[in-house]
Amino acid sequence: MSFGIEIFDAVGNTLYSSADSSWNLIGSFNAPANTNTSFTCPVYPERIVSRLMLNQLSGDDEAFVHEYTLASNSSTLYVTAPSSTETVETQFLVFGR
Amino acid sequence: MTFGIQVKNDNGQLLIDSELSHYHFIGKYTSYNTTQIPDLLNGPGIVSFGPNQNKDMTGMPAKGTIYKYTIPSNGVKPPMVFIKNTTDNYMAVIVTNKVGSNWDTWVFSSGTGTAPTVYAFGPRNQFASSPSGFGLETYNAAGDPTFDSNLKPLRVIGGGNITAPTSAHTGSFGGVYIASLGVNVNDSSSTFNSSANEDDIIYYCPSIAHACHQYEYQQSDSGISKWQSYAWSRGDLWWCFYRSGFKITSGSGNTKYLKSNYGVYARGHVWQHVANSSSIFVGLILGAITGGAYFAIALAAIVATGAFTTSGVASGGYLPYANGSRDSSLPNTYILTRASYYD
Numbered sequence: 428m429s430f431g432i433e434i435f436d437a438v439g440n441t442l443y444s445s446a447d448s449s450w451n452l453i454g455s456f457n458a459p460a461n462t463n464t465s466f467t468c469p470v471y472p473e474r475i476v477s478r479l480m481l482n483q484l485s486g487d488d489e490a491f492v493h494e495y496t497l498a499s500n501s502s503t504l505y506v507t508a509p510s511s512t513e514t515v516e517t518q519f520l521v522f523g524r
Numbered sequence: 525m526t527f528g529i530q531v532k533n534d535n536g537q538l539l540i541d542s543e544l545s546h547y548h549f550i551g552k553y554t555s556y557n558t559t560q561i562p563d564l565l566n567g568p569g570i571v572s573f574g575p576n577q578n579k580d581m582t583g584m585p586a587k588g589t590i591y592k593y594t595i596p597s598n599g600v601k602p603p604m605v606f607i608k609n610t611t612d613n614y615m616a617v618i619v620t621n622k623v624g625s626n627w628d629t630w631v632f633s634s635g636t637g638t639a640p641t642v643y644a645f646g647p648r649n650q651f652a653s654s655p656s657g658f659g660l661e662t663y664n665a666a667g668d669p670t671f672d673s674n675l676k677p678l679r680v681i682g683g684g685n686i687t688a689p690t691s692a693h694t695g696s697f698g699g700v701y702i703a704s705l706g707v708n709v710n711d712s713s714s715t716f717n718s719s720a721n722e723d724d725i726i727y728y729c730p731s732i733a734h735a736c737h738q739y740e741y742q743q744s745d746s747g748i749s750k751w752q753s754y755a756w757s758r759g760d761l762w763w764c765f766y767r768s769g770f771k772i773t774s775g776s777g778n779t780k781y782l783k784s785n786y787g788v789y790a791r792g793h794v795w796q797h798v799a800n801s802s803s804i805f806v807g808l809i810l811g812a813i814t815g816g817a818y819f820a821i822a823l824a825a826i827v828a829t830g831a832f833t834t835s836g837v838a839s840g841g842y843l844p845y846a847n848g849s850r851d852s853s854l855p856n857t858y859i860l861t862r863a864s865y866y867d
Contacts, residue, residue: 434673454544
């Protein structure tokens with residue numbers, strides 16, 4: 428390895444290597460249910476955004492998940508609730524590289 | 525940057541930043557409970573006039589399985605739960621719910637069989653243990669630990685986006701007293717390259733898409749038989765509630781695919797069947813079922829049996845909307861790593 432960083436444990440196992448970390452977590456945000464909001468995250472050349480429904484247990488919910496907009500070169504993640512009553516709390520994880 | 529640490533690769537991409545809350549390996553977990561949504565089945569038995577066939581689940585597709593896990597991570601950030609799916613079933617996290625200092629996490633599988641092992645990751649400041657004082661540790665401006673080499677930081681080997689199929693079923697929903705509601709759509713797929721064995725690749729890709737389909741049928745008749753007037757009416761409602769899931773398959777060389785499709789999360793069949801010398805019920809029954817009158821009675825009867833409590837799931841009709849889907853046009857971001865990094 429001629430560049431980057433590798434971290435090993437006491438017996439030589441690799442714990443972390445920049446060589447295989449293709450995406451890095453650069454933001455973690457929780458959007459409240461039924462609410463439009465925005466979050467700030469670093470600008471990276473390439474970003475992807477993961478969504479996770481939170482605290483959603485009932486099978487009778489229509490259960491919309493928040494939608495989002497994250498424009499290139501923008502540090503603002505806009506999230507919108509498609510339903511004002513049936514949008515669940517959503518966790519957003521933003522990964523960049 | 526005026527303080528802290530940043531590590532970049534040769535392309536200038538940021539790999540470690542003390543201001544970012546990196547996720548670390550919490551542990552590997554097996555499920556503490558396996559369950560299914562109970563069948564929502566209710567209606568009268570044999571009635572003297574009219575058809576009595578299929579007052580059960582005949583012809584309905586099999587349900588998938590719910591596996592429950594509890595993940596310790598004491599904070600508002602839910603853990604990233606990666607699934608080691610070595611089956612042909614589609615699997616995904618469908619429920620993430622904070623209970624005390626743990627996160628209750630449900631994985632839904634489109635089939636049955638052994639529960640998958642899950643690998644959980646969370647931010648350093650939600651670990652019970654304090655930093656050890658050796659290795660590489662970083663802190664943000666507030667003094668919270670953000671990276672700790674002693675806790676196996678998440679090593680992402682790949683990622684991308686995949687969108688679930690538009691819906692779970694296309695074509696006819698059934699005929700007469702047999703519903704046809706099985707998943708029959710093609711997988712959607714996302715391609716990635718990895719030299720790792722497909723069984724070693726674990727994925728984080730929570731389910732967000734779901735779908736409902738229902739089939740309705742009604743018959744009625746009246747007349748004179750054996751010198752006696754009769755009238756009967758029967759109306760049936762069958763439905764399935766589906767959740768999306770994922771699996772990894774291999775192509776040629778290092779080509780791998782993350783595939784998405786649906787499994788049957790819940791299913792139901794509610795009917796009403798009356799025989800009466802009056803024809804007053806004719807034409808009303810199906811509307812009363814789909815409009816909620818009989819449906820509510822049927823649901824109350826199922827709740828009274830304790831089936832939901834026994835199964836450890838919330839009670840409900842599991843029919844949140846008529847034919848359609850939700851969130852199925854939205855991309856699911858998936859993140860990949862290797863189980864062997866943490867075994």
